[in-house]
Amino acid sequence: MLPRWIFCARRVVVRHDHVKPPRRLLSTSTTGTSFDLLSKTTRNIGIIAHIDAGKTTTTERMLYYSGYTRRIGNVDEGSTVTDFLPAERARGITIQSAAITFHWPPVNPDNPTPALPPSFDSIPRSSISHNVNLIDTPGHADFTFEVLRSLRVLDGAVCILDGVAGVEAQTEKVWTQAGHYQIPRIIFVNKLDRTGAAFSRTVKEIGTRLHGWPAVCQIPWWKDGNGDFVGVGDVIHLRGLLWQGSTDGSQIQAYDLNQLAATNNQFAEELKKARIALVELLSEHDDTMVEQFLEYDEDHLAIPGLQIIQSLRRVVLQTPQVVIPVFAGASFRNIGVQPLLDTVVDLLPSPLERPDPEISIGNETSTLNRLLSSDVPSGISTSTKPTKKKIDKGVFSPQDIRNLTACALAFKVVNDPKRGILVYVRVYSGTLDKGSILFNTNLSTTERAPRLLKMYANDAVEVDSLSSGQIGVISGLKHARTGDTLIVYKGLHMKGQPPGILKTLQLRPINVPPPVFFTSIEPNSRSEQKHVEESLGILLREDPSLHLSVDEESGQTHLAGMGDLHLEIARDRLINDLKAKARIGKIEIGYREAIKGSTAPSTYILDRPIANKPAKAAITVSITPKATQGDHNKSGTPSQESDLYEGSNYETAYALHDNNSLHISHAQLSKTSSSNHKDFLPPNLSLPGLLSAIHAGVSAALARGPFNGFPVFNSHISVTLDPLKHIFAHETTTTAMSMATREAVAKHLREAHEQTPSVLMEPVMRVTIFVNENSMGKVVQDLSSSRGGQVLSLDGEEESDSDSASASSSFSFLDALPAINPAQIYTPPDPFNSSAGASASGSGQSSQRQIVARVPLKEMVGYLNQLRALTGGRGTFVMSVDGFERMGTQRQRDALESLRMTDI
Template identity: 60%
Template sequence: MVVAPLLRLPLTGVRCVGRSYRPQFSAVKRDICPQSLQLNIDRAKSFSTSLSKWQVQDLDRTRNIGIIAHIDAGKTTTTERMLFYSGFTRRIGDVDEGSTVTDFLPAERARGITIQSAAITFHWPPGDGAESQPAIQDSSAPRSANSHTINLIDTPGHADFTFEVMRSLRILDGAVCILDGVAGVEAQTEQVWNQASTYNIPRVIYVNKLDRDGAAFGRTVREVSSRLAVYPAVCHIPWFEGGDGSFVGVADAVNLQGLRWKEGEDGRSVKMSSLEQLDAEEPALSEELRRARIALVELLSEEDDMIVEKFFECDEDHLAVSPMDIVDSLRRCVLDPTSRIVPLFAGASFKNMGVQPLLDAVVNLLPSPPEAPDPEVSIGGVKGGLRRLLSGDLIVKQSEEASQSSKGKKKKKGSHSVDPKDAISKLESCALAFKVVNDAKRGVLVYVRVYSGSLDRNSLLFNTNLHLSERAPRLLKMYANDAVEVDSIPAGHIGVVVGLKHARTGDTLVSYAGNKPTPPEPLTSLQLRPIDVPPPVFFTSVEPHSLSEEKRIHESLQLLLREDPSLHVTVDEESGQTLLSGMGELHLEIARDRLINDMKAKASMGRIEIGYRESSTGASGSVTKIFEKDVAGRRGKAGCTAMIEPFSGETSSDVTEDTILTRLIDGNNIVIRAPGLQVERVRDDEETSPFLPPGMDLETLRTALQNGALAALARGPQFTFPMHNTQVTLTINPTEHLFGSDTTTSALSAAARQATSAALRDLVAGPGTVMMEPLMNVIISVDEASLGSVVHDISSSRGGHILSLDEDVPVSATDASGSGSISEDPLPPIDPKRVYAPADPFESPSVDLDMPMSTSHQRTITAKVPLKEMVGYLKHLRSLTAGRGTFVMSVDRFENMSAQRQKAVLSELRGGF
């Protein structure tokens, strides 16, 4: 095969036949296994033998990417085309038929949506992998001239599965954001975009569905600038037959050529036209292509000095700048975290148009693992980058802060600290378990992203979240629902560990030299990109069919919790009911399907209810309780004093010297005080006191008292709902509440629980409590004609408050979208009029960009509505908008209910039960 002509083509791996270019798949064997995935097992097995030979230089030809978008924007459809053109599958799967590779769960195929993210590995350009192919050493050749390994993750789009998107985003090096060319930038698109910004993930944008009626590429480009606050670098413009006909291809502003696909075919055959040919055949398109190239070079020149130099070398001719110079400039802008330039491409995945150039863009523009932003880690309460940790600087900083805080406190003789460089040098691997799946055939699969070192088979993994060790008996490389066994997973790659009994989603796993069960102290607190789990707002009861099934039900529920930490399981003390809580109605429906249909649990699920909260309206008195009881033949005795008061959301300012803990958990603030407790620091991470019982340190005392208070707060005194916005102050007097060896951790927890419960009961006789309900951030997308009726329905019938129309509202820090606000200093807005966007075929040239373009133009309503009023709202919205309205919502906060509303809800609840 001749290499030189290949390097000049935008579609790598194609050969010239006259004016037609057809991808070659000669490297892909044709003995593909006739399974649902059509996976080439022979090629995968031969590939697995080379996995053990992965070297650092191979990481340069690896891409860990994800696809993020609003629901129904075409994520799974685009993924199917990527797998087909890479030679991974022989036929294109269809979402409507339930034949896609990545949507393999029965519930996904039945509903036609993505529920859980799927990981899949393929190669682009088609080949047997980066390991077996020598790199083409040519500075003028694009990166897409070499075969790259792409680890692709297809994420859900539904708002109920926001947490699933969050845990997948953490381990990505780059992302493809897909937009619907008809709907433009939708509400959920903004949410996932902000989530990706939280982790500084480089992105490219792909405008899909340009073949549909009503598609407006130019309007979508302007919405990208106004709603996503970035500068779209338009690399493709749509090619409509005759200027206003059907969508037939794209014009490439980077390579100055047209790419045309024949409608009705599988998309392998691409006709390429030079700028001169377009001048003769499509003069309007060629003129627009020149404007797009000029706008692209001008935009890059604003942020990249090197492209300015190339521009001057070309005698200030925008068209003379070479495509490789533009690609390199785009890549520099994508990798620069301060740049607001994002490359934008066009296509129609369902019609098999535009996917191959998108794959080239993934390889050419998105970063390899060594180039990706340094992931944030936390060790001993000190946060920093992973590279700082591996160099030893972060542990040195943590040791210095620990020694600073221990100044003036006595240090036990013989105490020593671990040499940071020695600790890091013996760290063999560091990985993040970002996903846990219960597979019917293979058991529990733990998906991991390895960040440093190499995770080997049979290595001993220490879980820094659970503080336990377990071996990794088997390692797999996943191909959606199929897998190949490997000996090791090196840094920068994604794989699966089979056989772990305790690892959960979000856990950090480390292995240490010598197979030591526990690494040195600083490393035991290492955390890789932790996620704040949002509070659940819906719950349902789970009842086993018989007592013999109860144990099996709880085992199945534990598996569900390992898979999805945004699910919660609690047991009601009075009724004994098991309650399953989640993020939304669909979320709990899917959990019910998994429990009953997939795990074959013999249980019944109650109706889905709203998770209300209870809050104190005033302060209680100080209540002291002494717990004294024999437990399991051992005497236990401890005391505690508790006081309850409302919590405003801000940490208490009256922190005194005797305060040993102030912690905010689930909306409640726990303050523990120990007057007269003389604290001594034994080691950098351990504190004790001569007043504590033998064998107990200060951290154990804190944990026991905290757990006791949390257990009491789980049930309100008046309405039995969990407490919220409540501050508990626990006081331990060493001379009155500690009784030597009789004071055990269980006795301390019991004393704290009894004292807190008594203080809560004291509230009923005093200031009382009030019910709280979830208040939701609701973003509704409707057409212009339906705007009035939807606004009236929200503000009058549902008791909501309209915040804005067609304006961006800052996401609350308690939003389910992640771990807080995106940026303390928001970037200045971008004027859409200054952004290049080609004119849409049916758009009036005199249209005002600030005004709606037609009655079908999408409008956005932002409101705050009580969750109770949003139950079943989708059906009502569809009836108001003739099926065109959509909405997303997330928890804003819990709000006190009025007396009238509280009475109505209580009567409904009592009548329902």
Template identity: 40%
Template sequence: MLISQLTRALVRRPLRPCKLVSATALSGRRWQSTDSKVRNIGIIAHIDAGKTTTTERMLYYSGLTNRIGDVDQGDTVMDYLPAERSRGITITAAAITFNWADHKINLIDTPGHADFTFEVLRSIRVLDGAVTVLDGVAGVEAQTEKVWKQANEMGIPKIVFVNKMDRAGAGFGRAVREVVAKLNTRVAIANIPYFSNPDSADSQFQGVVDVIDKKVIVWTPESDGKQVMVEEIDPEKHGKLHDECVNARTALIETLCELDEALVEEFLEIDDYMAMPSQSIKRALRSATISRQVTPVLCGASFKNIGVQPLLEAVIDYLPAPLDMPAPRAITKLPSVVVKNKKNDKAISSVSKVRPEESITIDPSNDKYTCALAFKVVNDPMKGILVFVRVYSGRLQQGTVLLNTSNGQKERVTKLLQMQADETIEVRSVETGNIGVIVGSKDIKTGDTLVAHSKKKDGAHLLDSREKGLHLHPIAVPPPVFFVAIEPMTLADKRGMELALEILLREDPSLHLSYDYDSDQTLLSGMGELHLEIAKDRLTNDLKAKVEMGKIMISYKETITQDTDVVENTSFDETGASATVRVTVEPVPIEGDGLPDQAELLTHDNNYISYPDISQAHPLFSTQEFHNAVRAGSLPALAKSGKQARLPLHSLHINVHSLSVSDDMTNTSVVSTAVRLAAEQALEALSKEAYAIMEPVMNVRVILNEEDIGTVVNDLSGHRRGHIVSLSENENPGDSKDEESDDAGFYRDLAESTYVPHDHTLYLSKHDARLTSRQTVVHARVPLPKMVGYLNSLRSMTQGRGTYLMDFYRYDYVQSDRVAEVIDSI
């Protein structure tokens, strides 16, 4: 039968029409959706796997757009930044809301490039489920493994969509086995590919076989994907295809029966794999997916408009609603309290007690307490600052006064939006489990926790101390390893540059800003060369900053190799009050051991501080106030440069041994001055030879065929000065632990025994070298300067077959025979 809308043919239950709400209808009202009808999902994958192409089809078939955006044409809805459209890649994590079959889907399309890992991390933090898109030819690639692991660490259930099944060399069965072996998961094949003229040279991928509903779904060639033929699979008409469907359904039910007792009991009554009710299979598959015991796998070809609607159905059927996920964990950090001995209501002595952090669970059913996480900040040229938030409890409403627990500031929500990429819809409120946008915030930044009273818009003062001190676990920001010098074109352009940089850093906390006092330059640091190139584009083209930028360079650092002598400093303020401190500065061990337990991380440059015992320092000031003053004095001391090459200081430990203050001290600024001068004097007293240059060292995983091992290992350990950590068969990232290695071995064996349909196209193709040559992972640690331009070299050494994944390991000393080379390059 020919049906114009695939949705009508795919569902087993009565038709669930896509209820589209126009921008006009939505304006000024709140979404009428229950938690069970909401899906917060992300699209994750390796670069060029087809994430944005798949997303554009989702928007089109949902009715949100009336045309399909094309990555190559630069007119996609999701990649709306000029830099994204010009490069054809996703840079930021675009958010969009649309409806499918009476459900509301909040979708995040994330980058696949390794330089934008932070964008992926902050998006995964607020998701309930994810769609992992694979290239049917390339299979499971390096960045896919990395992002999969990150999603696993956050407990995110996933669906796999094997894309590009129309391409020569695509292998669905091979890709499924790679999912099991490399991503360490059991699979549940929900549909299998349908080819016209199978086993012939002119075979074409035209549709899928729905294993659960026993239907053959064929898309009309060269159509927009809305015209399909759907028919029940028939043993006489479909022959081998029917047999394959039986095999797939049998394997699916047997896998689920191992995990679901109710399904076992039902099967024992029916005793027929093909007669098992679809709804029973779906129920069991949904449960197993949400508990992350299995991963549903589907296939398609998004660019050819094949297979996207079944993928949307799978999102609704198998991925969790917000309340299906475990309640989010948080910490409540209560303020220090001062216990005073009183006489005539005057404090004569005090002891400050810092209360320990308490781990708690956010109750999503608490309708009196609003708790939300700011996971993304964007500067819109027309609307100003937009803060993307995920609401975990209560209701976020227009007019509500929010308390930012990260900085203690209060802000009133003047406007709330739902995002459709670069289009917006104003709403009155955002419910629990949903994603919305706050407009016009002055101080909120990525990672901040926002709380409010749900029933009273001005009720922030009614929150108790635990609620006011609540912090959802923050998003960790990786250290930057590249930098570029930025200067205003003229002195008059300096203020514009500063404002643009402030906006840029609010948008992207993985960028860091510092100032080199010796060269009088502002330095912008980032995760990679492409990361900084995009930042430069944003500054000049989008934020219209008139700046000049230098060459992108490796972010070298300096440290000290010995402890300083103890320096005692006494400082006075304008009133004559004094503070005396005794300070040493010590190197932080490369391995991270040897620091005092109470040492506190001070900056992203791995610098630490230890506070003295100051419980009796002064009766009118709390321990926290003294800690703040000591910290404020340490930061400018660490802003000084080293003596080898005037580089920023890294891996230092400022140890404040003692602190005493005069009785007439009225503020703690004199403490900051004393600490700063003592630390500066201690560092200045060291000779040039006591300083050493450090460079970023990267964890490198190279995936290659066995015949290329010798060439690649010799290159890494010789020319690139790397240290080979291990050689192993291709396995899951993070395989250094014995138990994880055991798991990897288990899943490699499981992959061999997992049912997959026959990849009949592979014998017609020359693109299946992976079936005849075993792959190996070379795990090495290599100085970042030696990895610049590595991809081209790797392709040359492996005839284009090798891939690699790289992330930050630590800063380490530059080898002595390279110090002069490094100094010359700076």
């Protein structure tokens, strides 16, 4: 059975310059069967890859063949749908992830809502039109957070590889990130039309570097066996697909195995070998395929294509995913995109097939479906007749759960110049209706959703509701941020809250990576200060991976980010888009400070008015450096979030940012049962409130070290809270306790620095560089001698350095998977090998090599220009924070001198 797009391909050839959003496939009503069918026929997918692998180009073809657009946009011309920001079109790269919705196969105008069969097992899923919510993500390492927050809400991903470059470093990174979220993935090997493309080598790299078994579902079709790339061999359905007769790729000729044997016997035989290898691989990981193999008398070619698809789907949905379907094409030449869309619908899961979303509620962890089915976490009580007193203690009834009508996660915030603030959400249960009252469980605020939108890149269509499994936009929210959980509770009013601990319900958050670069920002004049602050607030709400801080001594405002390009884009957006009149300093390195001295416990008393009201609080504090880390003169990657990691009935401990830790002893408050805590505290205070205030005060103090004002790294703070000595009736508030803790910790940091001078810690990057073989020696020499780097490996060789385990921590997910023997991976022969073919073609390039090194971040500023000079413009690299290391005396002296010159 041929796919419908082969017959309807000519329908999308009509060209118009306007964009027309597709009509909806099914009703979004939550009553009856239509809701289930909408979820079954929905795909939330992302396009992930290394920079310049062809993500946006592939997305553009998907939109064209689905009938969403009437012309094919071009990245070089700046005419693509998803790269709509001026900076994206000027630079030719994706900076901001873009969401878009279309249908595949295209909706039949004569039957826009076809009847679905009771089971998809009898037909290919791709024979029924599906609603595809697609997110095109950036490939540059500086925009890692854009990829992270997109992956958080996706159900599946298409990873695109450059057929010439193979599996690149950023590919490994995004593959690992998707694996942490247990997202099923398929691979599309792109750019096979380019000189030097090597499908076979790329497939083997998938096995060795992504630690999965490549299931070759398509093989390249080369003209006359060694000429241009003209089509693909469909291993699943045993046919050849030849793109010919039109420049837009809309005309495809299908040849069955017999026709191929008559005209191109060599290609037909290779297609049979690929089918045998595919069935053998699936049989090793899917018991049902073994039964099918035996049922068809052990004939690999006799198994129907539908059975192969179903087996592939089962192995793709396994956790962890060890079988990786691989497809072939050339998006720029419009080859292979339609079968890829079929694969998205056939193999990737619907929202109903994804794991139950994780939640936290009342300091317990559970899943959303368990909560909604009243199977609540252990430790959370339920009552059929809750009283007001019980609700205050966090007890809720099954009726409370039934009144929870919707739950969604805000994963992105955008300030649109025409539509205002747009909050992108993924609905995980129930339905969000237009005008619903939303409770933000992270901020404990209530807002109304005035408008709901379905986004089509930069265009939008207003809708009345967003049902479970859908991705959409709420416009007009004033407070919601990235990572906030939004719930709808029946009967909730604008000034109310959900009962009991339902107001603490939170979906799994989105972790923000730590920044490593910063720059100073100053308004041109005092009159511009308010506008600059408001503009910075918009920037930070849009992109939480940007951090803002104020230097108390100089009064300078510092903006920190993930990389120099990240900060450059933020600067352009601040000045050009938000029209802020400010001066931007040069980009600097975000160092850390490590104390070397310890202090004895001492009590600090704060006694002064706060906001014209009497305030008094005391706290006992001591500080010690973490000796185990300092002895090695090295530390691991800084923690990305504060986390409660241990506790008892008399103490609480936290893991803080930058490898710091906090231990709070509150024995006097815990000698009795929790119901009598208030016997030791005034009515305006509670133990959780005091612990939160102490935590905030310590974090604020550690944000500025005593040596040069950089955040403190690798220290342990011990705090003792004694209500009889540290709390003074109504004069003690949480604000007073937070300020007392901050000043006490700052005082101890200064004392520790005076005893033994603190040292600077510099960020060290794990750098993966791709160069041609003839440039490799020059690059290694530059890294080792000029930049003080340490080469860890060449071409994936074993790292001899004793610290290689810590150096490769960013790839620990891949390292935990079993190694794949490339000799056991089936690949079709390439018409030329990677090195000989490139040389014979006259490109003058040699084979590509990979260098992995650890280099101080300061030496990597502006490295791209130097790398291009050393490699004739062909070298590329990606890097990520590998840890912080203590600087040598001379490097520290040079860094401080550079900072002083900057201040002048």
